[in-house]
Amino acid sequence: MKYPNAKKIDLERKTLLPGFIDPHSHFGMVSNTMGQVDLNPEPVGTVTDIEDILANLKAYKEANKIADGEWIFGWGYDDGELAEKRHPTKNDIDKVLPNNPVYLQHTSGHMGVANTLALEKMKVSADSKNPEGGNIVRFPNSKEPTGLVQETAMYPFVRHMLEELASKQAKFFDTTQQYYAANGITTAQDGMTDRNTIRFFQAQADAGKFYIDLISLAGYSELESNLKDSTLHFKTYKNGFKVQGTKIVADGSPQGKTAYFTKPYKSEVPGCTHDCRGLPSLTQDELNKLFVMAYDKDNQLFVHCNGDATVDMVLEAHRNACIQLNQPLDKDRRTIVIHAQFARQDQLLKFVQYNMEPSFFTNHAYFWGDVHVENLGKQRADFLSPMVSAERLGLKPTNHSDATVTPIDPIFTIWTAVNRVSRSGAIIGEKERAKPYLALKAITSNAAYEFFEENFKGTLVEGKLADFVILDKNPLKVKPMDIKNIQVLETIKEGKTVFKK
Ligand SMILES: [Zn+2]
Numbered sequence: 001m002k003y004p005n006a007k008k009i010d011l012e013r014k015t016l017l018p019g020f021i022d023p024h025s026h027f028g029m030v031s032n033t034m035g036q037v038d039l040n041p042e043p044v045g046t047v048t049d050i051e052d053i054l055a056n057l058k059a060y061k062e063a064n065k066i067a068d069g070e071w072i073f074g075w076g077y078d079d080g081e082l083a084e085k086r087h088p089t090k091n092d093i094d095k096v097l098p099n100n101p102v103y104l105q106h107t108s109g110h111m112g113v114a115n116t117l118a119l120e121k122m123k124v125s126a127d128s129k130n131p132e133g134g135n136i137v138r139f140p141n142s143k144e145p146t147g148l149v150q151e152t153a154m155y156p157f158v159r160h161m162l163e164e165l166a167s168k169q170a171k172f173f174d175t176t177q178q179y180y181a182a183n184g185i186t187t188a189q190d191g192m193t194d195r196n197t198i199r200f201f202q203a204q205a206d207a208g209k210f211y212i213d214l215i216s217l218a219g220y221s222e223l224e225s226n227l228k229d230s231t232l233h234f235k236t237y238k239n240g241f242k243v244q245g246t247k248i249v250a251d252g253s254p255q256g257k258t259a260y261f262t263k264p265y266k267s268e269v270p271g272c273t274h275d276c277r278g279l280p281s282l283t284q285d286e287l288n289k290l291f292v293m294a295y296d297k298d299n300q301l302f303v304h305c306n307g308d309a310t311v312d313m314v315l316e317a318h319r320n321a322c323i324q325l326n327q328p329l330d331k332d333r334r335t336i337v338i339h340a341q342f343a344r345q346d347q348l349l350k351f352v353q354y355n356m357e358p359s360f361f362t363n364h365a366y367f368w369g370d371v372h373v374e375n376l377g378k379q380r381a382d383f384l385s386p387m388v389s390a391e392r393l394g395l396k397p398t399n400h401s402d403a404t405v406t407p408i409d410p411i412f413t414i415w416t417a418v419n420r421v422s423r424s425g426a427i428i429g430e431k432e433r434a435k436p437y438l439a440l441k442a443i444t445s446n447a448a449y450e451f452f453e454e455n456f457k458g459t460l461v462e463g464k465l466a467d468f469v470i471l472d473k474n475p476l477k478v479k480p481m482d483i484k485n486i487q488v489l490e491t492i493k494e495g496k497t498v499f500k501k
Contacts, residue, residue: 254341
Protein backbone atom coordinates (compact mmCIF):
# COMPACT_ATOMS: atom_id res chain seq x y z
CA MET A 1 0.00 0.00 0.00
CA LYS A 2 1.34 3.36 -1.01
CA TYR A 3 0.20 5.25 2.11
CA PRO A 4 0.30 2.81 5.07
CA ASN A 5 -0.88 5.44 7.57
CA ALA A 6 -3.80 6.54 5.44
CA LYS A 7 -7.33 5.90 6.69
CA LYS A 8 -10.39 5.42 4.51
CA ILE A 9 -13.30 7.64 5.56
CA ASP A 10 -16.90 7.33 4.39
CA LEU A 11 -18.16 10.88 3.78
CA GLU A 12 -21.79 9.71 3.91
CA ARG A 13 -22.81 11.98 1.02
CA LYS A 14 -21.18 15.04 2.55
CA THR A 15 -18.98 17.22 0.30
CA LEU A 16 -15.19 17.42 0.55
CA LEU A 17 -13.45 20.45 -0.94
CA PRO A 18 -9.97 21.97 -0.75
CA GLY A 19 -9.69 24.09 2.43
CA PHE A 20 -10.77 27.66 1.77
CA ILE A 21 -7.98 30.16 1.14
CA ASP A 22 -8.86 33.68 2.21
CA PRO A 23 -7.90 36.01 -0.67
CA HIS A 24 -8.30 39.14 1.45
CA SER A 25 -9.48 39.89 4.96
CA HIS A 26 -8.05 41.49 8.06
CA PHE A 27 -7.31 38.87 10.72
CA GLY A 28 -6.07 41.60 13.10
CA MET A 29 -9.21 43.70 12.70
CA VAL A 30 -11.44 40.67 13.18
CA SER A 31 -9.50 40.06 16.38
CA ASN A 32 -9.91 43.72 17.39
CA THR A 33 -13.69 43.60 16.97
CA MET A 34 -13.73 41.19 19.85
CA GLY A 35 -12.95 44.22 22.10
CA GLN A 36 -15.40 46.67 20.51
CA VAL A 37 -19.10 47.52 20.50
CA ASP A 38 -20.93 45.77 17.62
CA LEU A 39 -22.90 48.41 15.67
CA ASN A 40 -23.62 46.33 12.55
CA PRO A 41 -27.01 46.24 10.85
CA GLU A 42 -28.57 42.88 10.04
CA PRO A 43 -27.55 40.22 9.16
CA VAL A 44 -24.30 40.76 11.10
CA GLY A 45 -25.76 42.76 14.02
CA THR A 46 -29.10 44.24 15.08
CA VAL A 47 -28.75 48.04 14.68
CA THR A 48 -31.56 49.78 12.75
CA ASP A 49 -31.24 53.45 13.77
CA ILE A 50 -29.09 55.94 15.68
CA GLU A 51 -31.03 55.26 18.91
CA ASP A 52 -29.89 51.62 18.69
CA ILE A 53 -26.26 52.74 18.35
CA LEU A 54 -26.57 54.95 21.42
CA ALA A 55 -28.32 52.21 23.42
CA ASN A 56 -25.57 49.68 22.50
CA LEU A 57 -22.82 52.12 23.52
CA LYS A 58 -24.44 52.84 26.86
CA ALA A 59 -25.08 49.16 27.55
CA TYR A 60 -21.47 48.27 26.66
CA LYS A 61 -20.03 50.79 29.13
CA GLU A 62 -22.29 49.48 31.87
CA ALA A 63 -21.84 45.77 31.16
CA ASN A 64 -18.03 46.04 30.97
CA LYS A 65 -17.78 48.53 33.87
CA ILE A 66 -15.70 50.97 31.83
CA ALA A 67 -14.49 53.93 33.91
CA ASP A 68 -14.94 57.54 32.80
CA GLY A 69 -11.99 58.74 30.70
CA GLU A 70 -11.32 55.32 29.10
CA TRP A 71 -11.68 54.97 25.34
CA ILE A 72 -14.68 53.11 23.89
CA PHE A 73 -14.62 51.88 20.28
CA GLY A 74 -17.44 50.67 18.06
CA TRP A 75 -17.41 49.00 14.65
CA GLY A 76 -19.63 48.21 11.71
CA TYR A 77 -22.13 51.08 11.66
CA ASP A 78 -23.46 51.86 8.16
CA ASP A 79 -25.19 55.21 7.59
CA GLY A 80 -26.93 53.79 4.50
CA GLU A 81 -28.64 51.15 6.65
CA LEU A 82 -29.74 53.49 9.46
CA ALA A 83 -33.35 54.71 9.43
CA GLU A 84 -32.04 58.31 9.52
CA LYS A 85 -29.76 57.68 6.48
CA ARG A 86 -27.00 59.77 8.05
CA HIS A 87 -23.90 59.33 10.19
CA PRO A 88 -24.25 59.84 13.94
CA THR A 89 -22.65 63.12 15.10
CA LYS A 90 -20.49 63.94 18.11
CA ASN A 91 -23.61 65.50 19.69
CA ASP A 92 -25.53 62.22 19.41
CA ILE A 93 -22.74 60.26 21.09
CA ASP A 94 -22.14 62.94 23.77
CA LYS A 95 -25.76 62.44 24.89
CA VAL A 96 -25.01 58.93 26.18
CA LEU A 97 -21.22 58.95 26.71
CA PRO A 98 -20.12 62.49 27.62
CA ASN A 99 -17.25 61.35 29.85
CA ASN A 100 -15.51 58.78 27.62
CA PRO A 101 -13.62 59.43 24.37
CA VAL A 102 -15.55 57.43 21.75
CA TYR A 103 -14.64 56.50 18.18
CA LEU A 104 -16.99 54.52 15.92
CA GLN A 105 -15.62 52.91 12.76
CA HIS A 106 -17.76 52.98 9.65
CA THR A 107 -18.31 49.58 8.03
CA SER A 108 -16.25 50.63 4.99
CA GLY A 109 -13.12 51.03 7.11
CA HIS A 110 -12.55 54.38 5.40
CA MET A 111 -14.13 56.75 7.93
CA GLY A 112 -15.46 57.03 11.44
CA VAL A 113 -17.21 59.28 13.94
CA ALA A 114 -15.69 60.68 17.12
CA ASN A 115 -17.44 62.37 20.04
CA THR A 116 -16.35 65.68 21.58
CA LEU A 117 -13.85 64.16 24.02
CA ALA A 118 -12.22 62.01 21.32
CA LEU A 119 -11.90 65.02 18.98
CA GLU A 120 -10.26 66.98 21.81
CA LYS A 121 -7.85 64.12 22.56
CA MET A 122 -6.84 63.89 18.89
CA LYS A 123 -6.65 67.71 18.65
CA VAL A 124 -9.29 68.07 15.93
CA SER A 125 -11.18 71.37 16.15
CA ALA A 126 -12.87 74.07 14.06
CA ASP A 127 -9.38 75.45 13.41
CA SER A 128 -8.02 72.16 12.00
CA LYS A 129 -7.34 72.11 8.27
CA ASN A 130 -8.28 69.04 6.24
CA PRO A 131 -5.21 66.82 5.84
CA GLU A 132 -4.03 65.88 2.33
CA GLY A 133 -6.23 63.01 1.06
CA GLY A 134 -8.76 63.36 3.88
CA ASN A 135 -11.75 65.29 5.11
CA ILE A 136 -12.93 66.58 8.49
CA VAL A 137 -16.67 66.94 7.88
CA ARG A 138 -18.22 70.17 9.30
CA PHE A 139 -21.77 71.24 10.21
CA PRO A 140 -23.47 73.29 7.45
CA ASN A 141 -22.28 76.93 7.24
CA SER A 142 -19.82 76.32 10.04
CA LYS A 143 -16.25 75.20 10.65
CA GLU A 144 -17.28 73.06 13.60
CA PRO A 145 -16.53 69.34 13.02
CA THR A 146 -19.53 66.98 13.13
CA GLY A 147 -17.25 64.21 14.39
CA LEU A 148 -17.06 62.44 11.00
CA VAL A 149 -13.49 62.02 9.79
CA GLN A 150 -12.72 60.46 6.40
CA GLU A 151 -9.66 58.74 4.89
CA THR A 152 -6.35 60.31 6.09
CA ALA A 153 -8.28 62.47 8.61
CA MET A 154 -9.29 59.27 10.43
CA TYR A 155 -5.74 57.86 10.59
CA PRO A 156 -4.82 59.36 14.02
CA PHE A 157 -8.03 57.90 15.49
CA VAL A 158 -7.42 54.47 13.98
CA ARG A 159 -3.76 54.50 15.01
CA HIS A 160 -4.75 55.32 18.57
CA MET A 161 -7.45 52.66 18.55
CA LEU A 162 -5.00 50.00 17.36
CA GLU A 163 -2.54 50.97 20.11
CA GLU A 164 -5.25 50.64 22.74
CA LEU A 165 -6.45 47.31 21.33
CA ALA A 166 -2.95 45.88 20.81
CA SER A 167 -2.70 45.04 24.50
CA LYS A 168 -5.65 42.70 24.03
CA GLN A 169 -4.23 40.92 20.93
CA ALA A 170 -2.91 37.85 22.72
CA LYS A 171 -6.21 37.45 24.57
CA PHE A 172 -8.26 37.30 21.36
CA PHE A 173 -5.72 35.55 19.10
CA ASP A 174 -6.96 31.99 19.49
CA THR A 175 -10.65 32.93 19.41
CA THR A 176 -9.99 34.62 16.07
CA GLN A 177 -8.11 31.65 14.67
CA GLN A 178 -10.94 29.34 15.74
CA TYR A 179 -13.44 31.68 14.07
CA TYR A 180 -11.59 31.37 10.73
CA ALA A 181 -11.26 27.59 11.08
CA ALA A 182 -14.98 27.28 11.86
CA ASN A 183 -15.62 28.99 8.54
CA GLY A 184 -13.64 26.34 6.66
CA ILE A 185 -10.58 28.54 6.16
CA THR A 186 -7.20 26.79 6.26
CA THR A 187 -5.21 29.80 5.02
CA ALA A 188 -6.18 33.19 6.50
CA GLN A 189 -4.97 36.67 5.70
CA ASP A 190 -4.10 39.82 7.56
CA GLY A 191 -4.63 42.41 4.86
CA MET A 192 -2.30 45.14 6.17
CA THR A 193 0.14 44.49 8.98
CA ASP A 194 2.54 46.88 10.69
CA ARG A 195 5.97 45.72 11.90
CA ASN A 196 4.93 45.33 15.54
CA THR A 197 2.04 43.09 14.58
CA ILE A 198 4.26 41.10 12.19
CA ARG A 199 6.55 40.45 15.17
CA PHE A 200 3.55 39.50 17.30
CA PHE A 201 2.26 37.01 14.69
CA GLN A 202 5.72 35.50 14.16
CA ALA A 203 6.14 35.07 17.93
CA GLN A 204 2.78 33.28 18.11
CA ALA A 205 3.82 31.08 15.17
CA ASP A 206 7.20 30.24 16.69
CA ALA A 207 5.46 29.30 19.94
CA GLY A 208 3.45 26.74 17.94
CA LYS A 209 0.14 28.57 18.34
CA PHE A 210 -0.94 28.45 14.68
CA TYR A 211 -2.99 25.50 13.46
CA ILE A 212 -4.06 27.23 10.23
CA ASP A 213 -1.75 29.28 7.98
CA LEU A 214 -1.71 33.07 8.16
CA ILE A 215 -0.48 35.35 5.37
CA SER A 216 0.34 38.97 6.18
CA LEU A 217 0.65 41.87 3.79
CA ALA A 218 3.05 44.48 5.17
CA GLY A 219 1.95 48.13 5.14
CA TYR A 220 3.28 50.36 2.35
CA SER A 221 4.38 53.12 4.73
CA GLU A 222 7.08 50.73 5.97
CA LEU A 223 8.04 49.39 2.52
CA GLU A 224 11.45 51.06 2.36
CA SER A 225 12.56 49.89 5.82
CA ASN A 226 11.03 46.42 5.34
CA LEU A 227 13.03 45.88 2.15
CA LYS A 228 16.24 46.73 4.01
CA ASP A 229 15.46 44.46 6.95
CA SER A 230 17.37 41.19 6.56
CA THR A 231 15.27 39.46 9.25
CA LEU A 232 12.11 39.76 7.14
CA HIS A 233 11.83 36.92 4.62
CA PHE A 234 9.02 37.70 2.22
CA LYS A 235 7.04 34.83 0.63
CA THR A 236 8.44 32.16 3.01
CA TYR A 237 6.38 30.33 5.65
CA LYS A 238 7.89 29.86 9.08
CA ASN A 239 5.76 27.80 11.48
CA GLY A 240 2.52 28.64 9.66
CA PHE A 241 3.09 32.38 9.16
CA LYS A 242 4.54 34.39 6.27
CA VAL A 243 4.65 37.94 4.99
CA GLN A 244 3.77 37.62 1.32
CA GLY A 245 4.20 41.17 0.04
CA THR A 246 3.09 44.74 0.50
CA LYS A 247 -0.34 46.30 0.70
CA ILE A 248 -0.92 49.74 -0.80
CA VAL A 249 -4.16 51.68 -0.28
CA ALA A 250 -4.83 53.80 -3.36
CA ASP A 251 -8.37 55.09 -2.78
CA GLY A 252 -11.43 54.82 -0.53
CA SER A 253 -14.77 53.02 -0.70
CA PRO A 254 -17.60 53.43 -3.24
CA GLN A 255 -20.37 53.41 -0.62
CA GLY A 256 -18.49 56.05 1.38
CA LYS A 257 -18.09 57.98 -1.92
CA THR A 258 -14.34 58.13 -1.43
CA ALA A 259 -13.51 55.67 -4.24
CA TYR A 260 -11.98 57.62 -7.13
CA PHE A 261 -13.85 57.52 -10.46
CA THR A 262 -13.37 58.97 -13.94
CA LYS A 263 -17.07 60.00 -13.94
CA PRO A 264 -18.84 61.82 -11.08
CA TYR A 265 -21.09 60.26 -8.45
CA LYS A 266 -24.77 60.68 -9.28
CA SER A 267 -25.77 61.65 -5.75
CA GLU A 268 -24.53 64.29 -3.32
CA VAL A 269 -21.00 63.82 -1.97
CA PRO A 270 -20.46 65.30 1.53
CA GLY A 271 -17.94 68.15 1.48
CA CYS A 272 -17.91 68.38 -2.33
CA THR A 273 -19.78 70.78 -4.62
CA HIS A 274 -18.31 70.32 -8.10
CA ASP A 275 -17.19 67.35 -10.26
CA CYS A 276 -17.44 64.96 -7.31
CA ARG A 277 -15.49 61.86 -8.34
CA GLY A 278 -14.01 60.85 -4.99
CA LEU A 279 -10.31 61.04 -4.29
CA PRO A 280 -7.15 58.94 -4.53
CA SER A 281 -5.25 58.33 -1.29
CA LEU A 282 -1.88 58.73 -3.02
CA THR A 283 -0.65 60.93 -5.86
CA GLN A 284 0.49 59.31 -9.12
CA ASP A 285 4.03 60.23 -8.18
CA GLU A 286 3.83 58.53 -4.77
CA LEU A 287 2.29 55.44 -6.34
CA ASN A 288 5.02 55.35 -9.03
CA LYS A 289 7.75 55.47 -6.38
CA LEU A 290 6.22 52.59 -4.40
CA PHE A 291 5.91 50.41 -7.53
CA VAL A 292 9.52 51.05 -8.56
CA MET A 293 10.77 50.30 -5.04
CA ALA A 294 8.78 47.03 -4.85
CA TYR A 295 9.38 45.76 -8.40
CA ASP A 296 13.09 46.43 -8.06
CA LYS A 297 13.23 43.92 -5.16
CA ASP A 298 10.63 41.50 -6.57
CA ASN A 299 8.24 42.36 -3.72
CA GLN A 300 4.65 41.31 -4.51
CA LEU A 301 2.17 44.20 -4.44
CA PHE A 302 -1.46 44.07 -3.34
CA VAL A 303 -3.10 47.36 -4.23
CA HIS A 304 -6.46 48.38 -2.81
CA CYS A 305 -8.42 50.26 -5.44
CA ASN A 306 -12.13 50.53 -6.07
CA GLY A 307 -12.84 53.31 -8.57
CA ASP A 308 -11.83 53.10 -12.24
CA ALA A 309 -9.74 56.30 -12.01
CA THR A 310 -7.58 54.64 -9.36
CA VAL A 311 -7.27 51.50 -11.48
CA ASP A 312 -5.92 53.79 -14.25
CA MET A 313 -3.35 55.18 -11.79
CA VAL A 314 -2.26 51.66 -10.78
CA LEU A 315 -1.90 50.56 -14.42
CA GLU A 316 0.22 53.65 -15.08
CA ALA A 317 2.39 53.00 -11.99
CA HIS A 318 2.95 49.43 -13.22
CA ARG A 319 3.86 50.54 -16.75
CA ASN A 320 6.16 53.26 -15.44
CA ALA A 321 7.98 50.90 -13.06
CA CYS A 322 8.54 48.30 -15.79
CA ILE A 323 10.05 50.94 -18.09
CA GLN A 324 12.21 52.47 -15.34
CA LEU A 325 13.57 49.08 -14.28
CA ASN A 326 13.72 47.64 -17.79
CA GLN A 327 11.49 44.69 -16.80
CA PRO A 328 8.92 43.00 -19.06
CA LEU A 329 5.35 44.28 -18.56
CA ASP A 330 4.07 40.73 -18.17
CA LYS A 331 6.73 39.30 -15.82
CA ASP A 332 5.20 36.74 -13.42
CA ARG A 333 5.05 39.02 -10.37
CA ARG A 334 1.27 38.67 -9.78
CA THR A 335 0.47 42.19 -8.71
CA ILE A 336 -3.01 41.86 -7.17
CA VAL A 337 -5.61 44.58 -7.57
CA ILE A 338 -7.61 44.21 -4.37
CA HIS A 339 -11.32 44.90 -4.85
CA ALA A 340 -10.98 46.18 -8.46
CA GLN A 341 -14.69 46.61 -7.97
CA PHE A 342 -15.33 49.11 -10.71
CA ALA A 343 -12.59 48.10 -13.14
CA ARG A 344 -13.80 48.66 -16.71
CA GLN A 345 -13.67 46.04 -19.47
CA ASP A 346 -10.66 47.78 -21.10
CA GLN A 347 -8.87 47.67 -17.73
CA LEU A 348 -9.49 43.91 -17.41
CA LEU A 349 -7.73 43.56 -20.76
CA LYS A 350 -4.79 45.53 -19.35
CA PHE A 351 -4.67 43.15 -16.36
CA VAL A 352 -4.20 40.31 -18.86
CA GLN A 353 -1.51 42.21 -20.76
CA TYR A 354 0.32 43.16 -17.52
CA ASN A 355 -0.10 39.74 -15.85
CA MET A 356 -2.00 41.26 -12.92
CA GLU A 357 -4.92 39.57 -11.16
CA PRO A 358 -8.05 41.07 -9.63
CA SER A 359 -9.33 40.03 -6.21
CA PHE A 360 -13.03 40.91 -6.35
CA PHE A 361 -15.59 41.67 -3.68
CA THR A 362 -19.03 40.39 -4.77
CA ASN A 363 -20.43 40.70 -1.22
CA HIS A 364 -20.95 44.34 -2.21
CA ALA A 365 -23.77 43.26 -4.54
CA TYR A 366 -25.71 42.20 -1.44
CA PHE A 367 -24.64 44.78 1.13
CA TRP A 368 -24.42 47.94 -1.03
CA GLY A 369 -25.77 46.91 -4.46
CA ASP A 370 -28.82 49.17 -4.06
CA VAL A 371 -26.63 52.04 -2.82
CA HIS A 372 -24.29 51.63 -5.81
CA VAL A 373 -27.20 51.81 -8.26
CA GLU A 374 -28.25 55.09 -6.61
CA ASN A 375 -24.75 56.59 -6.40
CA LEU A 376 -23.23 55.32 -9.63
CA GLY A 377 -26.15 54.41 -11.90
CA LYS A 378 -27.27 50.95 -12.97
CA GLN A 379 -24.70 50.44 -15.71
CA ARG A 380 -21.68 50.95 -13.47
CA ALA A 381 -23.29 49.06 -10.56
CA ASP A 382 -24.08 46.06 -12.78
CA PHE A 383 -20.42 45.65 -13.74
CA LEU A 384 -19.16 45.64 -10.15
CA SER A 385 -16.70 42.82 -9.44
CA PRO A 386 -17.09 41.32 -12.94
CA MET A 387 -16.09 37.72 -12.20
CA VAL A 388 -17.51 36.25 -15.40
CA SER A 389 -15.91 38.80 -17.75
CA ALA A 390 -12.57 38.43 -15.98
CA GLU A 391 -12.54 34.65 -16.29
CA ARG A 392 -13.59 34.84 -19.93
CA LEU A 393 -10.43 36.88 -20.61
CA GLY A 394 -8.29 34.21 -18.96
CA LEU A 395 -7.78 35.96 -15.62
CA LYS A 396 -7.82 34.02 -12.33
CA PRO A 397 -10.05 36.22 -10.19
CA THR A 398 -10.33 35.62 -6.46
CA ASN A 399 -13.23 36.84 -4.31
CA HIS A 400 -13.01 38.03 -0.75
CA SER A 401 -14.95 39.26 2.29
CA ASP A 402 -12.55 42.02 3.39
CA ALA A 403 -13.67 41.13 6.94
CA THR A 404 -14.42 43.09 9.05
CA VAL A 405 -16.05 45.06 6.22
CA THR A 406 -18.35 42.07 5.53
CA PRO A 407 -18.55 38.73 7.39
CA ILE A 408 -15.66 36.32 6.80
CA ASP A 409 -18.04 33.44 5.80
CA PRO A 410 -16.76 32.01 2.46
CA ILE A 411 -20.09 30.25 1.86
CA PHE A 412 -21.79 33.65 1.81
CA THR A 413 -19.14 34.90 -0.63
CA ILE A 414 -19.94 31.99 -2.97
CA TRP A 415 -23.64 32.88 -2.62
CA THR A 416 -23.11 36.55 -3.55
CA ALA A 417 -20.87 35.67 -6.51
CA VAL A 418 -23.49 33.26 -7.87
CA ASN A 419 -26.66 35.26 -7.14
CA ARG A 420 -25.63 38.94 -6.98
CA VAL A 421 -28.87 39.72 -5.17
CA SER A 422 -29.05 42.99 -3.18
CA ARG A 423 -30.67 43.59 0.19
CA SER A 424 -33.82 44.79 -1.61
CA GLY A 425 -33.86 41.70 -3.85
CA ALA A 426 -32.58 43.41 -7.02
CA ILE A 427 -30.13 41.53 -9.25
CA ILE A 428 -26.90 43.49 -9.61
CA GLY A 429 -25.51 42.53 -12.99
CA GLU A 430 -27.28 39.46 -14.38
CA LYS A 431 -24.45 38.77 -16.85
CA GLU A 432 -21.78 38.69 -14.15
CA ARG A 433 -23.50 35.98 -12.07
CA ALA A 434 -20.78 33.37 -11.63
CA LYS A 435 -21.26 29.62 -12.00
CA PRO A 436 -20.80 27.99 -8.54
CA TYR A 437 -17.64 26.29 -9.84
CA LEU A 438 -16.02 29.65 -10.61
CA ALA A 439 -17.16 31.01 -7.24
CA LEU A 440 -15.41 28.04 -5.59
CA LYS A 441 -12.22 28.44 -7.62
CA ALA A 442 -12.10 32.07 -6.44
CA ILE A 443 -11.54 30.90 -2.85
CA THR A 444 -9.48 27.76 -3.56
CA SER A 445 -7.31 27.25 -6.67
CA ASN A 446 -7.29 30.88 -7.86
CA ALA A 447 -6.57 32.04 -4.30
CA ALA A 448 -3.63 29.62 -4.08
CA TYR A 449 -2.32 31.15 -7.31
CA GLU A 450 -2.68 34.68 -5.88
CA PHE A 451 -0.09 33.75 -3.20
CA PHE A 452 2.20 31.57 -5.39
CA GLU A 453 0.91 28.48 -3.54
CA GLU A 454 -0.63 26.59 -6.48
CA ASN A 455 1.95 23.82 -6.20
CA PHE A 456 0.84 22.76 -2.73
CA LYS A 457 -2.66 24.14 -2.10
CA GLY A 458 -6.01 24.89 -3.74
CA THR A 459 -7.02 21.59 -5.42
CA LEU A 460 -7.49 17.97 -4.41
CA VAL A 461 -4.45 16.46 -6.05
CA GLU A 462 -1.95 13.89 -4.84
CA GLY A 463 1.14 15.60 -3.46
CA LYS A 464 -0.58 18.75 -2.21
CA LEU A 465 -1.21 19.50 1.46
CA ALA A 466 -4.18 17.71 3.06
CA ASP A 467 -6.09 20.98 3.68
CA PHE A 468 -9.81 20.19 3.46
CA VAL A 469 -13.23 21.46 4.34
CA ILE A 470 -16.26 19.19 4.65
CA LEU A 471 -19.69 20.70 3.91
CA ASP A 472 -23.13 19.24 4.55
CA LYS A 473 -24.21 19.92 0.96
CA ASN A 474 -22.59 20.36 -2.44
CA PRO A 475 -22.53 24.01 -3.65
CA LEU A 476 -22.56 22.74 -7.25
CA LYS A 477 -25.81 20.83 -6.71
CA VAL A 478 -28.10 22.87 -4.42
CA LYS A 479 -30.39 25.64 -5.71
CA PRO A 480 -28.30 28.83 -6.11
CA MET A 481 -30.33 30.79 -3.54
CA ASP A 482 -29.89 27.95 -1.00
CA ILE A 483 -26.08 28.04 -1.14
CA LYS A 484 -25.95 30.39 1.84
CA ASN A 485 -27.53 27.74 4.09
CA ILE A 486 -24.71 25.25 3.53
CA GLN A 487 -22.89 24.38 6.76
CA VAL A 488 -19.21 23.82 7.39
CA LEU A 489 -19.02 20.50 9.27
CA GLU A 490 -15.29 20.00 9.57
CA THR A 491 -12.04 21.76 8.71
CA ILE A 492 -8.83 19.78 8.26
CA LYS A 493 -5.38 21.38 8.06
CA GLU A 494 -2.50 19.18 6.88
CA GLY A 495 -4.42 16.06 7.88
CA LYS A 496 -5.45 17.28 11.34
CA THR A 497 -8.98 18.26 12.26
CA VAL A 498 -8.92 21.90 13.46
CA PHE A 499 -12.67 22.40 13.61
CA LYS A 500 -15.57 19.99 13.92
CA LYS A 501 -19.23 20.75 14.37
ZN1 LIG B 1 -9.06 45.32 3.09
